[in-house]
Amino acid sequence: MSAVNQSGWKPEMGSAGDTKPATFTGNKALMLEEALIFEIGTSGTTGVDLAEVPKVTSRLGNLERHRDIGLPGLSEPETVRHYTRLSRQNYAIDLGFFPLGSCTMKHNPRLNEKVARMAGFADVHPLQPVETVQGALAVIHELAHWLVTLTGMKAVAMSPKAGAHGELCGILAIRAALTARGDARSVILCPESAHGTNPATAAFAGYDVENIPATSQGRVDVAALKARLGPDVAGVMITNPNTCGLFERDLREISDAVHAAGGYVYCDGANFNAIAGRVRPGDLGVDAMHINLHKTFSTPHGGGGPGSGPVVLSKALAPYAPLPFVDKDGDRYVLVEEETVSEYHDLTFGRMVAFHGQMGMFTRALAYIMSHGADGLRQVAEDAVLNANYILRSLDDVLDAPFAHSGPCMHEALFSDDGMADGFSTLDIAKGLIDEGYHPMTVYFPLVVHGAMLIEPTETESKATLDQFIGALRSVAQRAKAGDPLLKSAPHHAPRRRLDETQAARKPVLVWKEPAQAVAAE
Amino acid sequence: MRYLPLTPTDRQAMLGVIGAKSIDDLFVDVPAEAQLDGPIRGLPNHASEMAVERHLSDLARKNLAASHHPFFLGAGAYKHHIPASVDHIIQRGEFLTAYTPYQPEIAQGTLQMLFEFQTQVARLFGCDVANASMYDGSTACWEAIGMAGRVTKRSRAVLSSGLHPHYVSVAKTMAKYTGDTLETALPELSAGTDSSRLLAAIDADTSCVVVQYPDILGRIEDLSAIAAKAHEHGALLIAVVTEPVALGAIKSPGEMGADIVVGEGQSLGVGLQFGGPYVGLFACKEKFVRQMPGRLCGETVDAEGKRGFVLTLSTREQHIRREKATSNICTNSGLCALAFSVHMTLLGEKGLRTLAALNHGGAVQAADRLTQIPGVELVNESFFNEFTLKLPKEARPVVRALADRKVLGGVSLGRLYPGQSTLENGLVVAVTEVASAEDVETFALALQEILA
């Protein structure tokens, strides 16, 4: 078998144990249970008042709907209550510390929200004549300028809709460049510690993926990489700082070697928060790097998107950038789409998405970037790195930190599950932290460390918050080392206990069914 | 700086605990020649809220906003009235600043919402299951083509000429890498769609047929015959819905036999926003669920036996399957899915049916009014809230002239299909409930003047 459970994560329900006396309603003071809209709404209720429908002869081509759709409706007060109650079952950055490694859960400024909602940005259609949207194109152009200048690159593709989409953009640009010079290659090299989207993207683009091993210092084995380079290697995908939270010191040397062998360097920019304003990836020989606006540049995570993943490109790859993009012609902004391709951009590998990209995220990110400025962004990187090292050194006596000996970490600190009592795992520490009032750190990633715990505090946390978290994690870690049985059934105080993910995967229930329907289905 | 809580005293104390003399010690792994010695030159320094707001407000004012003028653009993005509660709900910090619900015990808000969303989408589309959303309609469309390839183990996809040209363009780009062959065609300015071409093209090598419903010119046609022929030959029917409000008035694609239904949810809850962020919808038959891309939320129980929800069937996804993953998507469009779901909940069955009827009624009346203008012909026999007019001259300059008069009068086919002379007189007009009778009259008078 291939890597039998490399990460070490296994579901463990724990036993429910002592449960407090139930209330009549099932509610617990401010923690309110909430049914599904299908259980409380009705098809005849609506929370919207609509005008009188005009009487017209139908032009629907005899395709009028006769069946009910099956949608419940609620009045406005019921709707507001339903979603307010649901929201209160969520942890969020606004509520507390969110130490997720690789996710950069920094504060989401409300200025961003205000700016994004200005009518001139929120209420314009993507296909309006470009003369009527010059201000919107200006935003895209200004943000592009910031991103290119911060990274020391030549151009930026703004249209990718998320990080993984940006990775795809970068790899496709590399493939286009190689095809253009008649040098189709078949292999891409990825470090073992890479996020799964890296090899997935490379495989999608038609490449065979080969692993590059890491050194005991947690970095790419440069000698092994160089030995593998050859005329069949299209490029290398590196994360810098890497997923162990360490700066790849030899990146310039790697880039030079890859270029000399005719390949390109893709950099996963998920960890850009550690170096923005202090280091430019362009200076390290990077050819393409995606930037997660929802990580480094504070656009909100929204419970799972929307994101935005612009890709900065080197001089070598800039000609292949996807459509569309914004250019400036005198003092007019132009939108380069399929129509003007031959004039502006005939080497493009094509369009990746309808319309122009995540405009709503561009306004938010631009507001954030302008607020910080060049000096502020540099301070962001410094505070992010300072906070992570503070956490690393405050905990490396109680938790195993596999690379703590090799020097400082960057913006995130990595620990393993070494030293836990028999039968206790990273999962139990994570669930124990929930009871302490924290969202757990990233767990079981990167795969190269068993039971990995990756902590990224970000720069928007105060020292007091960090101290409190350190105290809480020390307490939970010590309980895991001592084998405290209550940890196995944590969390005890969250809106739900541990959930049966095995059942959810073995017998998926993905939509609601009326009880009669559900019984019949069994 | 207002977003940075650390004080100089804090920093000193922390450096002490770390055992470093200065912050530069922590950047020791960065080669000296790559370290910038100060803030990047040529970029401005930090700015106050007021200054940032001022600058962006100036840029916003340079755009012609839909709410202030007669507005008739569609072609894949529609303006509907979004109830005030929607924006308030999505701005609650517990939704706005939450993460992907990987720790389900403290994310039941997001997860329950996604379960409700999946059910709403599945029902609207007439399908068994739906996922927790994609980036947008165009990426949902190409992922569906990829999925059909995996299910049928074939690589020839037939795309209807009525599919949005951006969606076709995206599919063509991706097909270069998946090895799929795409058969495409340009639409014609006629009342009929290209269904006979599609039927003729289906054979034993076809993986899927992709049809937009209603299509780019607003035409609506029955998908049942295409579904039947596709199934006869072991192929799948993929229906693409860019205006979900239409399904409040017309039959669902699932009802007519579609195997996969994808679409753009922007119409409901999510404003125009100059093209993004939007929300892709993806639904299919139960038997295909393990081939579906994107996140999925499932029902389960917790250790106390209480009902709860979790992300499930995760091994399809990239971060686990790595090079064997079946799709490119990692995240979904969570906040936009919430907006869609809240709007749908406020509407309910009755509200959505009424809203659809309002849209259709307004569109019929507008079409009647606009075709009173000499030289203006209606191309469509059938339409929902969007139809195509054939003007007596090239439509693109007409649209610009209308914009000069502050009327946002539709999307010219010249913009969507540049250089295609057979289409250049075509103008796609969307009429939703936000267009008043006065707006239609203003549009008609301006158009008449320009065409004279």
Next chain:
Amino acid sequence: MTRYFTEDHEWIEVDGESATVGITDYAQSQLGDIVFAEVPAVGATLKKGGDAAVVESVKAASDVYAPVSGTVTDGNAALEGDPALVNSDPEGDGWFFKLTLSDTSELDSLMDAAAYKAFVDGL
């Protein structure tokens, strides 16, 4: 009938020219709850060491390799409705597929039960 083991934690029970393949108890305990198993189609040609099947737990997917080369004669249909069989009886009812061997000499490089046990103890 003889049972052999691979270093990748597959077992193969051989009876003349045909054999049954599954994953070991050690492998299933490492994976945790199995939620899905994909078995090869009848007639599929397998190469020694090549991908043969897939086994999924909640958060991991592992490829099951063919211990020897051959042609698939049967896939365990029971796993579709009850993947938990792989956890409860990995070396019996939780078998994955049966095949006819194309080269019995390939068995020579596999471990016997004692050798496999020693191998696992050393992990």
